[in-house]
Amino acid sequence: MGLPSAGKTVVFNALSRAKVPVATYSAPSSEPNLAVVKVPDSRLTALAQLFQPRKVTPAEVRYVDVAGLMQGMGRDSQAAQLLAQLRGCDALLVVVRGFTNESVAHPLGSVDPERDLDILATELMLADLGVVEKRLERLEKEVRSNKGTEIERQKREREYTLLQGIQALLADGKPARMMDLDVNDEILLRGYGFLTQKPWLIALNTDDAGADDSLIERLRARWEDSRTQVAAIAGRLEMDLAELSDEEAAEFLVAWDVAEPALDRVIQLSYKLLDLISFFTVGEDEVRAWTLKRGANAVEAAAAIHTSIAKAFIRAEVIRYNELLECGGWAEARKRGLLRSEGRTYIVQDGDVAQFLHNA
Numbered sequence: 001m002g003l004p005s006a007g008k009t010v011v012f013n014a015l016s017r018a019k020v021p022v023a024t025y026s027a028p029s030s031e032p033n034l035a036v037v038k039v040p041d042s043r044l045t046a047l048a049q050l051f052q053p054r055k056v057t058p059a060e061v062r063y064v065d066v067a068g069l070m071q072g073m074g075r076d077s078q079a080a081q082l083l084a085q086l087r088g089c090d091a092l093l094v095v096v097r098g099f100t101n102e103s104v105a106h107p108l109g110s111v112d113p114e115r116d117l118d119i120l121a122t123e124l125m126l127a128d129l130g131v132v133e134k135r136l137e138r139l140e141k142e143v144r145s146n147k148g149t150e151i152e153r154q155k156r157e158r159e160y161t162l163l164q165g166i167q168a169l170l171a172d173g174k175p176a177r178m179m180d181l182d183v184n185d186e187i188l189l190r191g192y193g194f195l196t197q198k199p200w201l202i203a204l205n206t207d208d209a210g211a212d213d214s215l216i217e218r219l220r221a222r223w224e225d226s227r228t229q230v231a232a233i234a235g236r237l238e239m240d241l242a243e244l245s246d247e248e249a250a251e252f253l254v255a256w257d258v259a260e261p262a263l264d265r266v267i268q269l270s271y272k273l274l275d276l277i278s279f280f281t282v283g284e285d286e287v288r289a290w291t292l293k294r295g296a297n298a299v300e301a302a303a304a305i306h307t308s309i310a311k312a313f314i315r316a317e318v319i320r321y322n323e324l325l326e327c328g329g330w331a332e333a334r335k336r337g338l339l340r341s342e343g344r345t346y347i348v349q350d351g352d353v354a355q356f357l358h359n360a
């Protein structure tokens with residue numbers, strides 16, 4: 001998301017190697033562009049080199065390219081449509097214009113990424129505040145009417161208290177994610193899709209020459225925390241790069257003295273911000289990265305592969321990917337006693353390689 005003409009579609013094309021036309025103003029009513037992007041992962045590459053499988057399957061992130069968010073866009077139906085699209089996402093990739101391009105007008109007349117970010121944050125807060133106020137109004141009546149079972153009443157009162165807390169935060173100019181929520185609270189609020197609860201990946205879309213270091217430092221100081229990251233990306237350059245073959249791209253990188261495309265970093269950061277981890281399965285047929293919520297256990301990992309494996313779960317054999325690489329294979333790892341036998345409640349770690357024993 002971002003202001004109009006910030007380069008959202010350019011960044012989207014770069015990330016997904018898609019060729020959506022840019023520079024045509026996209027209305028909120030137009031269909032958003034969708035892409036599934038493979039997450040580059042050197043661990044997966046190394047495992048594939050060892051096992052030489054027929055198929056290598058990386059983890060994936062889905063990106064949605066939406067229309068521009070206008071300052072003071074209010075509550076019309078177009079705005080509602082855009083906000084609904086954003087509410088459906090797990091995280092927001094915030095594209096801010098850092099490039100100077102005389103032929104592209106900035107909707108606010110000048111290039112100022114710091115101002116733009118403040119505007120975007122404010123718009124999201126206002127949108128959330130609108131949702132909270134509307135819901136509180138209704139809840140108030142329901143709480144007073146005191147209808148329903150004891151459990152329903154308790155749930156309603158809890159929701160009321162939480163929403164009041166969020167209202168106070170938002171009214172104070174703070175995002176909803178500053179509220180401490182336990183698992184139950186989170187479930188209670190999930191359906192709202194509060195925009196200020198979502199993690200942010202801020203992508204400063206720079207000129208080909210790259211970012212001004214002092215600007216990046218200021219953005220980091222102002223915005224970065226455990227759920228907000230800042231990255232610089234020369235959107236148009238990366239989009240052009242993404243259209244080249246791998247060999248051409250390598251030559252290009254040398255010619256332009258670029259170490260590695262910023263894209264990989266942006267994709268990896270998106271994945272991390274979603275609080276996801278990867279575990280791997282290996283074999284002759286397929287070496288594959290699977291996606292899990294951080295903190296998930298061995299049965300949930302099995303379910304990611306197939307529910308029948310989870311249902312018939314006996315135990316998992318687990319090894320760190322680097323240990324497996326050092327052993328050069330499963331048999332040697334077993335011989336050295338490096339395969340751990342783990343039960344249902346084992347919390348799967350990022351970088352685990354697992355094999356599930358089941359009686360399905």
Ligand SMILES: Nc1nc2c(ncn2[C@@H]2O[C@H](COP(=O)(O)OP(=O)(O)OP(=O)(O)O)[C@@H](O)[C@H]2O)c(=O)[nH]1
Nearest residue numbers: 004005006007008009010022023025026068235236
């Ligand atoms: N020089 C330069 N121009 C860029 C860059 N990124 C985008 N542009 C130009 O800015 C214009 C708008 O880019 P888009 O990617 O369509 O912007 P958008 O944010 O998707 O715009 P809307 O969807 O209409 O809100 C196009 O003419 C791009 O060529 C960049 O990194 N450098």
Ligand SMILES: [Mg+2]
Nearest residue numbers: 008009026066
């Ligand atoms: Mg666009």
